[in-house]
Every structure is written in C-alpha cells, then in structure tokens.
Amino acid sequence: MKEKINVTVWNEFRHEKRNPEIAEIYPEGIHGAIARYLGTLPGLEVRTATLDEPEHGLTDEVLKRTDVIIWWGHLHQGEVQDSVVDKVHRRILDGMGLIALHSSIGSKIFRRLMGTSCGLRWREMDERQRVWVTSPGHPIVEGFGAYFEIPHCEMYGEFFDIPQPDELVFISWFQGGEVFRSGCCFHRGRGRIFYFQPGHETLPIYHQKEVLIVIGNAVSWAAPISGLDKVERVSHFPDPIEKFSVEE
Amino acid sequence: MKEKINVTVWNEFRHEKRNPEIAEIYPEGIHGAIARYLGTLPGLEVRTATLDEPEHGLTDEVLKRTDVIIWWGHLHQGEVQDSVVDKVHRRILDGMGLIALHSSIGSKIFRRLMGTSCGLRWREMDERQRVWVTSPGHPIVEGFGAYFEIPHCEMYGEFFDIPQPDELVFISWFQGGEVFRSGCCFHRGRGRIFYFQPGHETLPIYHQKEVLIVIGNAVSWAAPISGLDKVERVSHFPDPIEKFSVEE
Amino acid sequence: MKEKINVTVWNEFRHEKRNPEIAEIYPEGIHGAIARYLGTLPGLEVRTATLDEPEHGLTDEVLKRTDVIIWWGHLHQGEVQDSVVDKVHRRILDGMGLIALHSSIGSKIFRRLMGTSCGLRWREMDERQRVWVTSPGHPIVEGFGAYFEIPHCEMYGEFFDIPQPDELVFISWFQGGEVFRSGCCFHRGRGRIFYFQPGHETLPIYHQKEVLIVIGNAVSWAAPISGLDKVERVSHFPDPIEKFSVEE
Amino acid sequence: MKEKINVTVWNEFRHEKRNPEIAEIYPEGIHGAIARYLGTLPGLEVRTATLDEPEHGLTDEVLKRTDVIIWWGHLHQGEVQDSVVDKVHRRILDGMGLIALHSSIGSKIFRRLMGTSCGLRWREMDERQRVWVTSPGHPIVEGFGAYFEIPHCEMYGEFFDIPQPDELVFISWFQGGEVFRSGCCFHRGRGRIFYFQPGHETLPIYHQKEVLIVIGNAVSWAAPISGLDKVERVSHFPDPIEKFSVEE
Numbered sequence: 004m005k006e007k008i009n010v011t012v013w014n015e016f017r018h019e020k021r022n023p024e025i026a027e028i029y030p031e032g033i034h035g036a037i038a039r040y041l042g043t044l045p046g047l048e049v050r051t052a053t054l055d056e057p058e059h060g061l062t063d064e065v066l067k068r069t070d071v072i073i074w075w076g077h078l079h080q081g082e083v084q085d086s087v088v089d090k091v092h093r094r095i096l097d098g099m100g101l102i103a104l105h106s107s108i109g110s111k112i113f114r115r116l117m118g119t120s121c122g123l124r125w126r127e128m129d130e131r132q133r134v135w136v137t138s139p140g141h142p143i144v145e146g147f148g149a150y151f152e153i154p155h156c157e158m159y160g161e162f163f164d165i166p167q168p169d170e171l172v173f174i175s176w177f178q179g180g181e182v183f184r185s186g187c188c189f190h191r192g193r194g195r196i197f198y199f200q201p202g203h204e205t206l207p208i209y210h211q212k213e214v215l216i217v218i219g220n221a222v223s224w225a226a227p228i229s230g231l232d233k234v235e236r237v238s239h240f241p242d243p244i245e246k247f248s249v250e251e
Numbered sequence: 252m253k254e255k256i257n258v259t260v261w262n263e264f265r266h267e268k269r270n271p272e273i274a275e276i277y278p279e280g281i282h283g284a285i286a287r288y289l290g291t292l293p294g295l296e297v298r299t300a301t302l303d304e305p306e307h308g309l310t311d312e313v314l315k316r317t318d319v320i321i322w323w324g325h326l327h328q329g330e331v332q333d334s335v336v337d338k339v340h341r342r343i344l345d346g347m348g349l350i351a352l353h354s355s356i357g358s359k360i361f362r363r364l365m366g367t368s369c370g371l372r373w374r375e376m377d378e379r380q381r382v383w384v385t386s387p388g389h390p391i392v393e394g395f396g397a398y399f400e401i402p403h404c405e406m407y408g409e410f411f412d413i414p415q416p417d418e419l420v421f422i423s424w425f426q427g428g429e430v431f432r433s434g435c436c437f438h439r440g441r442g443r444i445f446y447f448q449p450g451h452e453t454l455p456i457y458h459q460k461e462v463l464i465v466i467g468n469a470v471s472w473a474a475p476i477s478g479l480d481k482v483e484r485v486s487h488f489p490d491p492i493e494k495f496s497v498e499e
Numbered sequence: 500m501k502e503k504i505n506v507t508v509w510n511e512f513r514h515e516k517r518n519p520e521i522a523e524i525y526p527e528g529i530h531g532a533i534a535r536y537l538g539t540l541p542g543l544e545v546r547t548a549t550l551d552e553p554e555h556g557l558t559d560e561v562l563k564r565t566d567v568i569i570w571w572g573h574l575h576q577g578e579v580q581d582s583v584v585d586k587v588h589r590r591i592l593d594g595m596g597l598i599a600l601h602s603s604i605g606s607k608i609f610r611r612l613m614g615t616s617c618g619l620r621w622r623e624m625d626e627r628q629r630v631w632v633t634s635p636g637h638p639i640v641e642g643f644g645a646y647f648e649i650p651h652c653e654m655y656g657e658f659f660d661i662p663q664p665d666e667l668v669f670i671s672w673f674q675g676g677e678v679f680r681s682g683c684c685f686h687r688g689r690g691r692i693f694y695f696q697p698g699h700e701t702l703p704i705y706h707q708k709e710v711l712i713v714i715g716n717a718v719s720w721a722a723p724i725s726g727l728d729k730v731e732r733v734s735h736f737p738d739p740i741e742k743f744s745v746e747e
Numbered sequence: 748m749k750e751k752i753n754v755t756v757w758n759e760f761r762h763e764k765r766n767p768e769i770a771e772i773y774p775e776g777i778h779g780a781i782a783r784y785l786g787t788l789p790g791l792e793v794r795t796a797t798l799d800e801p802e803h804g805l806t807d808e809v810l811k812r813t814d815v816i817i818w819w820g821h822l823h824q825g826e827v828q829d830s831v832v833d834k835v836h837r838r839i840l841d842g843m844g845l846i847a848l849h850s851s852i853g854s855k856i857f858r859r860l861m862g863t864s865c866g867l868r869w870r871e872m873d874e875r876q877r878v879w880v881t882s883p884g885h886p887i888v889e890g891f892g893a894y895f896e897i898p899h900c901e902m903y904g905e906f907f908d909i910p911q912p913d914e915l916v917f918i919s920w921f922q923g924g925e926v927f928r929s930g931c932c933f934h935r936g937r938g939r940i941f942y943f944q945p946g947h948e949t950l951p952i953y954h955q956k957e958v959l960i961v962i963g964n965a966v967s968w969a970a971p972i973s974g975l976d977k978v979e980r981v982s983h984f985p986d987p988i989e990k991f992s993v994e995e
Contacts, residue, residue, distance in 0.1 A: 096367060096368055096412065098884055115366055116366040117366055118363055118364040118365055118366040118439055119344060119439050119440050120344055120440060120484070120485075122484050122485040123485065123486075124485070124486035124489060124645075125486070125487065125488070126488050126489060126491065127488070128491065128497065129497045130491070130495055130497065131495075131497075131498075133676055133678075133988065135656075135657045135658070135677070135678050136657070136658060137657055137658060137659075137680070138663075138934065139658055139936075139937050139975070140842055140934065140936070140937030140938060140939065140971060140972060140975065141934075141972070142972055144972075145972040145973060145974060146973070146974050147974075149620075149657070149658060149982075150657075154498075155497065160486075160489075160631075161631045161632070161633055161645070161646075161670065162631070162632060162633060162635055162645060163633075164344065164440050164484075166414060166417075166437070166438070166439060167417055167438060167634075167666065167667065169414075169415055169913070169914070170663065170913070170934070171663065171667070174657065174670055174678045174680070175678070176672060176673075176676055176677065176678045177672075178491070178493065178495040178989075179491030179492060179493055179495060180491060180492030180493035180629055180672055181492070181631070181672065182629075182631050182670045182671070182672045182678050184633070184670070189414070190414070190415060190882065190884065190885075190914070191366055191367050191414060192367050192368060192412050192883075192884070193883050193884030194884060195884065227884060228884060228885070228886055228888075228889040229889060229890070230889060230890050230891075231883070231884065236368070236370050236412075237368075237370040237371065237372070238371075238372035238373070238408075238893075239373065240373070240374050240375070241372055241374060241408075243374065243376065243378070243426070243427030243428060244427060244428030244429070244877065245426065245427055245428035245922075247378055247379075247426040247427060249376070249377045249378060249379075249403065250379075250402075346636055372893075381740065381924055381926075383904075383905045383906070383925070383926050384905070384906060385905055385906060385907075385928070386686065386911075387688075387689045387727070387906055388594055388686065388688070388689035388690060388691065388723060388724060388727065389686075389724070390724055392724075393724040393725060393726060394725070394726050395726075397734075397868075397905070397906060398905075408879075409879045409880070409881055409893070409894075409918065410879070410880060410881060410883055410893060411881075415882075415914065415915065417665070417666070418665070418686070418911065419911065419915070422905065422918060422926045422928070423926070424920060424921075424924060424925065424926045425920075426741075428877055428920055429879070429920065430877075430879050430918045430919070430920045430926050432881070432918070438634065438636065438637075438666070440635075440636070441635050441636035442636060443636065475636060476636060476637070476638055476640075476641040477641060477642070478641060478642050478643075479635070479636065486645075492629065493674075592863060592864055592908065611859075611862055612862040613862055614859055614860040614861055614862040614935055615840060615935050615936050616840055616936060616980070616981075618980050618981040619981065619982075620981070620982035620985060621982070621983065621984070622984050622985060622987065623984070624987065624993065625993045626987070626991055626993060627991075627994075650994075651993065656982075660840065660936050660980075662910060662913075662933070662934070662935060663913055663934060665910075665911055674987070674989065674991040675987030675988060675989055675991060676987060676988030676989035677988070685910070686910070686911060687862055687863050687910060688863050688864060688908050732864070732866050732908070733864075733866040733867065733868070734867075734868035734869070734904075735869065736869070736870050736871070737868060737870060737904075739870065739872065739874070739922070739923030739924060740923060740924030740925070741922065741923055741924035743874055743875075743922040743923060745872065745873045745874060745875075745899065746875075746898075
C-alpha cells in the first residue's frame with residue numbers, strides 16, 4: 004500500500020453554478036462537499052477538477068499524480084473530450100482507482116469500462132431508499148451494520164445493464180417498489196472500480212455521514228498497490244521460457 | 252429456446268485472398284471452413300459475411316436475422332466501420348450471441364464489450380498447446396474429457412487483460428512455458444459472449460475436430476432465449492408501483 | 500443435451516399431513532403441486548420422493564436415474580440421514596442438477612454445498628413481494644419481463660449468508676422494507692444448482708403460474724450435459740504428458 | 748483495518764518429526780518456517796499451533812484472538828476433531844481469514860468451506876512450476892511481475908473441483924504438461940479465504956522468497972475489517988421497517 008493516497012474529485016460543476024437551489028445545497032459544488040470530507044481523513048491528499056477547466060482539469064500531470072479518481076457527471080457528460088476519456092481509461096487500466104457516483108452511469112468513462120448500455124429505470128420523487136449490505140466483511144462496508152437509509156432519494160431501479168459485478172456490496176430498496184444494485188465492485192486491468200448509486204444534485208445526499216463514509220472506505224479499497232510499473236502490458240514475440248523443438 | 256438458430260460467420264477474409272499458403276489451408280476462407288462444419292449440425296441456419304462486402308456484410312437485415320455471430324478479425328480490424336460496430340454492439344446487448352475467435356481480441360467489437368485493453372503475450376513458433384477443461388459440466392465442453400491438444404499453435408499467454416470471465420471454461424498450457432485463459436464466457440446485457448483462443452491463419456486449427464465441436468457447442472450456448480423483446484431497456488420516470496407519501 | 504430429463508421432486512411432506520389448513524392448499528403435497536405442473540411440460544419424466552419413505556425415497560436406483568432434483572425442506576431437515584445427504588451430494592458433484600426451494604436453505608444438502616451458514620432475516624406477515632429480473636437473457640427467465648409479483652409471501656431478507664452466486668437472476672423487494680437475492684445460480688463440481696426463494700407452506704405460491712414457470716425453466720437449465728462419465732475425478736500420479744528431465 | 752493482525756500458523760507437524768529428510772529441510776516445522784518469516788513483517792503478531800497439542804492448539808481463547816489462520820494439513824487431516832473444525836468454520840464465517848496451503852485441499856475445514864470434493868490430478872516428480880499472475884492489481888501480488896518460478900515442485904493439475912474463485916490470482920504451468928489455478932480467493936460469510944497451491948514437505952518451497960511474500964501479502968488481504976460484531980447473523984421475525992397493510 005502506498006504511504007499517501009492522492010485523490011482527485013471530478014465534477015461537472017454546472018448545476019451548482021446555474022441553479023440557485025442546488026447552489027444552496029452544495030455551495031462549494033458536489034466535488035467540494037466530498038473533498039472537504041475526504042480532507043478530514045488521514046493519509047489522503049485531495050484535489051478537485053471540473054468540466055470547465057482546461058482539459059477538464061485532468062492534465063497529464065494531474066492524472067499521473069492521481070491514485071483514485073471520484074467522478075460525478077450528469078447532463079453534460081457528452082462534453083467530456085474523447086482524448087481525456089482515453090487518458091483516464093488508460094490510467095485506470097494501469098492501476099488508478101475509479102469511484103463512479105450516481106448519474107455517472109451515463110459518463111463516457113464508465114460506459115467504456117463496462118462495455119454495456121448502463122441503462123436503468125429511474126424516477127425523481129424524493130422517496131425513501133434503504134441500502135442493504137450484501138458483503139458484510141468487505142472493506143467498503145467497514146463500520147456498517149445491516150443497512151442504512153437515505154430519507155429522500157432519486158430512485159434507480161433494475162434492470163441495470165452492467166456486467167455482473169466482481170463483488171456486489173449493496174442492494175437498495177425503494178419506497179416506490181424497485182430494487183437496485185447500489186454498490187458494485189469491478190476489477191479492470193490493474194485498476195479497481197466502485198460504482199455507488201446514492202446521490203442527487205437537488206438532495207443533500209453528499210452531506211449524509213453514511214454516504215461519505217462509504218466513499219472514504221472505497222478510496223482505500225480502490226487505491227493501487229505499489230510496483231505496478233513492473234507489470235508487462237503486451238509482449239510481442241518473447242523468447243520461449245522453456246526450450247522445445249517442434250515435432251512434425 | 253428458439254426452433255432454429257441463425258448463425259452468421261464473419262471473417263476479415265484478406266489473408267486467404269492474398270497469401271497462397273493460407274489459401275491452401277483455407278481455400279474457402281476461415282469463415283468457409285467453420286460454416287461448412289456448422290452446416291452439418293441440426294437446427295442451425297448458417298450464412299457468412301466478410302469485411303469487403305458492403306457494410307462488411309452486416310446490414311440491418313442480416314443482423315436482425317442473426318442469433319449468434321462468429322467473429323474472426325486480425326490485421327484489418329481497424330477498417331471495420333464504427334457505425335457497423337455500433338449496430339453489432341447494440342444487437343449483442345439485445346441478445347445476439349458472439350463467439351470471438353483468436354486474434355479477435357483486437358477487434359473493435361470485442362474491446363468495446365470488454366472495456367479493457369485485451370493485451371497479452373504472444374509468439375508464433377508452432378509449439379504444442381494443451382487445452383484443459385476447468386468447468387466440466389458446462390454445455391460448451393459437452394463430449395470432452397480432461398483436455399485436448401493442438402499440435403501446432405500460435406501461443407497466447409497471460410496476463411490477458413480482460414474482465415474476470417463469468418465462467419472460465421478452458422485454460423491452456425504451452426510448450427514454451429506460458430498459460431492462457433483460452434475459453435471465457437461473458438454475459439453482457441441480454442447477450443452471451445464466448446472468447447475462444449485457439450486458431451491461426453497459417454495453421455489448420457479450424458479443421459481440427461475438437462476445435463469445431465467447441466465452436467458448435469458455443470453456438471447453442473450463446474443462442475438467445477425467446478421473448479427478449481418484452482424486456483424493458485431504459486424506463487424514464489415510470490409511475491411508482493407502490494403508493495407512498497413523502498415524509499419530511 | 501439429453502433426450503429426456505428425469506426429475507425427482509422431493510418434499511418433507513409433513514406439514515401437509517398434519518395441518519388441515521396446509522392440506523387444503525396443497526392436497527397432493529407441495530411436491531405433488533410442482534410435479535403436476537412439470538408433468539405438463541414436454542421432455543420431462545417426473546417422479547416424487549418424500550422424507551418418510553425408506554431412504555427418504557432416494558435410493559441408489561432413484562438417484563442414478565435422476566437428472567435434476569427439486570428439494571423442499573423445512574422443519575424436519577435434521578431428520579434427513581447423513582448417508583443419504585452424502586449420496587445426493589456426490590451425485591450433484593457428478594452432474595445432477597439441484598433446485599433448492601425457499602426454506603431449503605436450512606437443509607443439510609444445501610448447506611453442505613454452500614459451505615456457509617445460509618442465515619438470513621425472515622418474517623411471516625403475508626406481505627407483498629416483487630421479484631425483479633437482474634439477468635434478462637438468462638434461460639431461467641425465459642418469457643419474463645422486468646418483474647413479477649407474489650401477492651402474499653413469507654419475507655426473506657439480506658444479509659443472506661451464501662457464497663456470491665455464479666449468476667444472480669432475481670432480486671426481490673418486500674413491502675416491509677427488505678430486499679433479497681431470490682434467484683441464485685451456483686456451479687459445483689459438474690452440477691448446477693439454482694436456489695429459488697419464493698414459496699411457503701401456508702400460501703398458494705406453488706400454484707402461481709410465474710413461480711412454476713421459473714421452476715420449469717430451471718429444470719432445463721440444471722439438466723446435465725451428456726458424457727459426464729468421461730470426466731476424470733482425481734488422478735493419482737498420472738504419467739507426465741510431456742517428457743522432461745529434472746535439472747539441479 | 749485493525750492496528751495489529753494476529754496470525755496463527757497451524758501445521759500437522761508429523762512429517763517433520765518422523766522423517767529425518769523432512770526434518771532437515773524444516774527443522775522448526777513448516778509452521779516454524781512460515782512463522783519465522785511472518786515475524787519479520789511489521790504489524791503482525793504471530794503464533795503457531797499443531798495437531799498434537801490439546802484441541803490441536805486451537806482453543807477458544809486462541810481462536811478468539813486469531814485474525815488470520817494459515818493451515819497446512821496433509822496425511823492426518825482425518826484426525827482433526829469435528830468439534831474443532833466446527834469452531835474454526837464458525838470463526839471464519841464471522842470474519843477470520845484463512846490461508847489454506849497446498850495439500851490442505853484435503854482438510855476438513857477447506858472442504859467444508861468449498862462444498863465440493865476439491866479433487867485434482869497430482870504427481871510428485873520434482874518438475875518445474877511457473878506461477879503466472881492473472882490479477883496484476885491484486886493486493887496479494889504486490890511486488891510481483893508477470894510470473895515466478897518454483898524450481899522443483901509437486902504437480903497439482905486441473906480439473907480442480909472447487910467453486911469458481913471470487914478472484915483468480917495465479918495460474919500455474921508445469922513441466923509435465925498440466926495447468927492449475929494456484930491462487931484462488933473466496934469470500935465466505937464475513938471471512939476471506941486464499942488457497943495457495945505451491946508447497947511440499949520434501950521440498951524447500953516454504954523457504955523460497957516469492958512464496959513467503961505471497962503468504963505475507965495474503966495475510967494482509969485476509970485480515971478482517973473492524974466492527975464485524977455489529978453485523979446481524981440471523982433475524983427471526985423482526986418488525987417490518989416499513990408499515991404496511993395486507994390487502995386481500
């Protein structure tokens with residue numbers, strides 16, 4: 004494990020600037036709320052980046068220093084440049100962790116990693132959500148009991164078109180009658196990905212303690228191991244390790 | 252299960268036209284060799300399609316009628332039009348099976364479905380390969396014992412950069428010292444994908460009985476169930492199924 | 500695939516004999532209700548067996564002829580003899596399918612196959628259950644849309660202490676606020692196992708069309724492939740396949 | 748993560764006492780060799796236990812203090828008392844990690860956790876083994892490149908009758924022509940299990956640096972998270988969380 008985990012919290016950061024109601028809930032932006040919490044944890048070095056910065060704030064320099072990236076995208080995911088998505092994708096396959104939040108199922112980077120449509124059922128009626136733990140020994144649920152509740156949520160329901168998660172950590176119950184795989188771990192290349200469904204721009208979900216604890220736990224889980232630069236990617240025509248002669 | 256499975260065997264079909272040595276091994280093309288075998292099985296309706304046909308032979312009409320597509324790509328995968336890849340991808344998520352052969356790890360469609368680099372180690376020295384069964388009750392290995400051999404192969408070795416397969420059916424041993432996950436099942440959307448590593452254009456591997464039997468078994472396994480058109484994709488703002496009132 | 504699938508429906512068959520209310524719902528026993536439905540499907544040969552028969556109706560002869568066993572146990576699971584459990588276990592690892600229903604999570608055979616406690620949360624208040632499909636292309640959900648409902652159920656809730664299923668087919672929503680992984684596929688040895696949670700002795704759930712269709716689909720999915728007798732189990736000191744000399 | 752990880756290294760410790768050749772290789776026993784290495788790592792508190800101690804050295808007191816147990820069993824696994832196996836099993840489901848080495852595939856505890864026969868193919872001819880990494884970002888392979896070699900090994904070959912691992916970390920190549928899934932992660936209950944195949948009593952494999960590093964990495968990976976005592980096991984007839992009325 005590395006000494007220090009470098010985290011970059013990425014956000015579209017458009018809603019918060021355009022909609023006063025949202026700005027009231029997240030005056031520093033959603034990224035600001037998450038970064039503020041993560042800043043209180045030991046062993047993390049936290050920075051933020053947003054869509055409207057040059058290269059969306061994700062320069063080669065920033066990516067190179069990032070161990071775990073947290074992603075919040077929504078209505079403007081189409082504006083993320085493909086060249087930046089390419090670089091983030093490569094960096095994840097090389098070991099950078101990704102925590103994709105809520106509507107980031109529609110982001111270019113998440114869809115590219117999943118290979119599926121990431122389609123689902125959704126509804127915005129401020130109903131109650133109950134998040135049940137389905138992997139009680141998993142590092143991401145450290146400190147949790149059987150479930151936690153989100154008083155008012157945006158509903159995301161099955162069928163959720165993703166590959167079967169490598170580990171399924173949370174399943175949610177919704178007041179309106181749906182269920183959802185709300186916490187999903189994926190391993191891709193040398194990188195680890197956690198999809199975490201709770202969240203919404205018009206609800207104070209990223210101020211809720213349980214939600215922040217999960218994100219913090221996920222950062223530790225997704226951080227790369229050391230020495231990944233030793234690992235070979237593609238090897239064209241390596242010498243055979245064992246000697247052999249080809250028989251007719 | 253459907254009455255009849257419609258199979259389309261797709262091939263780049265360039266090697267066979269340009270290289271007399273390859274043409275001698277596969278006078279009808281690799282697609283022709285595979286289609287000829289599949290044509291002997293009951294319950295299959297087999298056609299072929301190739302890169303140089305209009306729309307690569309994969310018109311809307313052809314795709315709509317295809318239950319399982321078999322894919323052989325190699326050096327010219329970059330020439331496959333993105334619009335066709337988009338349509339094949341959508342059709343797989345809607346239920347069409349895909350059997351990706353050998354070097355098709357480099358194809359646009361396979362990489363899009365995997366979300367990873369699909370990188371590996373490879374060597375062309377005609378060494379011996381032994382394909383071990385690791386899921387002995389799986390429909391794809393029906394009729395097989397512990398292993399089968401390929402006398403002369405192109406070596407593909409680990410690390411193979413794919414998501415962990417939903418089911419791992421074969422692991423191979425190579426004379427030169429490597430191992431490889433040679434038979435990998437993936438479920439994506441409503442579709443089933445089988446990656447099968449054995450094969451090479453300059454070796455008669457697609458004339459080998461065991462290899463053809465695996466491909467035939469995989470066609471049955473990958474064929475879509477009926478009634479997939481009933482399944483909802485995305486549902487925007489459906490009415491709640493259960494009535495509820497939002498509490499403060 | 501075999502020509503004909505031999506199915507044995509096993510039931511404790513005690514409730515139905517002792518409790519007139521239950522006898523009214525299941526006059527032929529739960530096994531009788533399920534067997535009656537399966538008998539209407541083509542390609543199945545259906546018999547039943549119960550706890551109070553000699554060897555619980557599971558003689559060597561019966562087991563040898565059984566391709567798929569359906570299991571319903573509840574309060575008297577401790578009375579199943581270990582020697583019979585041993586034989587059923589071995590036969591499953593050799594390829595026989597198992598469909599474990601509802602309270603069979605407490606059966607000796609299911610716990611032995613899982614290796615975990617199979618503990619859960621449960622409540623009997625006749626609440627509503629909604630069973631959501633999470634693998635829409637899977638053979639077990641052939642014919643289903645997004646979900647089906649059970650008007651009155653016994654609630655089973657998470658955390659459900661099982662190994663992560665090889666394929667997760669259903670997740671349920673309950674009126675009282677819980678969720679549950681209600682349809683779980685496992686591969687063990689050469690055999691396939693489906694756990695299906697809906698059911699209860701005092702509710703007519705095994706008369707409900709959707710529930711019966713799922714059980715019928717699961718029988719087809721769990722039936723063994725042919726030729727499993729060729730597969731080696733343990734091989735002590737086989738000759739090396741490749742010649743080698745040991746270097747110092 | 749806990750401050751300190753308490754590790755108990757368990758060994759049959761019979762070979763080493765009875766066979767002078769083995770005693771020469773492992774004068775302190777296999778457990779002693781492993782414990783000596785682990786003792787050099789920071790953050791571990793290491794003790795040992797062996798078959799011939801009272802309760803096999805695994806008293807309630809010892810088990811309660813153990814976070815991760817390392818297990819080496821071979822010819823005398825049948826002598827382990829069922830009551831001790833019961834307690835170790837329960838403790839693993841409650842969160843204790845297990846690292847099962849080599850021939851421990853035949854141990855009561857490993858078979859109980861797997862639910863399968865754990866059968867395989869094996870041969871003792873001191874051939875060469877090459878252990879390939881198939882999950883390069885996994886904590887258990889921290890510090891490793893593409894593969895490492897074991898100069899002389901006991902061969903274990905497929906088919907290995909285990910449930911599909913939750914994560915497959917190593918696949919081995921053997922000089923005699925076989926392959927094997929040599930590093931397998933399983934999650935059971937709240938506990939994590941790692942099966943690691945390399946090892947043999949008549950070969951100095953547990954003195955080899957790479958093998959010891961893997962075991963040390965696995966200890967960190969398998970250590971339980973904190974707060975597992977909060978997690979509910981079984982909940983009989985809990986009050987509904989949501990109010991509802993049952994409709995006819």
